[in-house]
Amino acid sequence: MTINAIIVDDEEYSRKSLYFLLEVHCPNVKIKGIAKSVSEAKGMLLAGNIDLVFLDIAMPIEDGFYLLPDIQKVNSSVIFTTAYDQYGLKALKANAIDYILKPIDIEELKQAVEKAIYLRKLTLNNLRGSESRNTKLQNLEENLNDLKKINKINLPNSNGFQILNVNQIVYVSADSNYSIFYLDNKESIIVSRHLKEYQELLEKSGFSRIHKSTIINLKHLSDYTNKNGLIVKLSDNSEHVVSRRRSSEFLDTVRHYFKR
Known part of the structure; x- marks a missing residue:
C-alpha cells in the first residue's frame, strides 16, 4: 500500500x-x-x-x-x-x-x-x-x-540538550527540584526538572517509581528481596529501598514487565 x-x-x-x-x-x-x-x-x-x-x-x-x-x-x-x-x-x-x-x-x-x-x-x-x-x-x-512507550529522551542542559536511549538509564533519583540520571556507563546527568515529569514520560517504557525519590529501569533490575526491608539491586550494583506504600504496585509492575 x-x-x-x-x-x-x-x-x-x-x-x-x-x-x-x-x-x-x-x-x-x-x-x-x-x-x-x-x-x-x-x-x-x-x-x-x-x-x-x-x-x-x-x-x-x-x-x-x-x-x-x-x-x-x-x-x-x-x-x-x-x-x-x-x-x-x-x-x-x-x-x-x-x-x-x-x-x-x-x-x-x-x-x-x-x-x-x-x-x-x-x-x-x-x-x-x-x-x-x-x-x-x-x-x-x-x-x-x-x-506511550518512548525509546529516546532528551535532557536539557545549559548548552542545549543531550539525547539518551532510555535503555542507558539505570535509575533516576530526585534531589530537591532536580532529577539525577544514572547511566549504564557509570556517568550521571543532573537536570533541573522534577522527578514526576520523568515518571510520566518513562512509566510506559519499563520504568517503575519505587520511592518518592527514585525511579528504576526494570531492564537493569538484578535482585529483589524483603529479607531486611524491601530492597532492589540494579545492574550497577546500587541498592534502593522500595517504599511499603509502593511495594504492591511495584511487584505487579515487575510481573507484568517480565511476562512480555
Missing part, C-alpha cells in the same frame, strides 16, 4: 534530511509536497489526497499544533518530528500516530510509517464495513498504548 504524505518543517536541513530518509527507507510513502510553515501546509492539504503529515512542532509564528484542525478536516494522520521532547505528551494527546525526536533514527521512522500504513488500512476496511466497531476500537487502543 502506498500513502501520500507531506513534510512540514521550518528548517531546510530537516526537510531535506527527512525527505531523503523516506525516499531511501520508506518506499511506500510518496511525498506530495514540502512546506516551510503551517500556512503553506494548509494549501497542500486543501489540494487533497494527503494521507499523512510529517509535522515539526516548534516553528515560528504558528507551531505545528495550529495545523491539527486542518489535518483532521481532511482525515489525514500525523507523525510529529521535533527536537524538543517536552512536546511529547501534548503530541500524544493530539492523537498522533507517533512522535519522533530529531535527529531521526531510521528504525523509529520505519516503525512509525508502518503504523501509519496499518491505521490507513484499518480506516479503509472500516469504511467498507469489513471490520467490526469493537475490533477497530481494540486495535486503536492497543496502538495508542504502544505510542
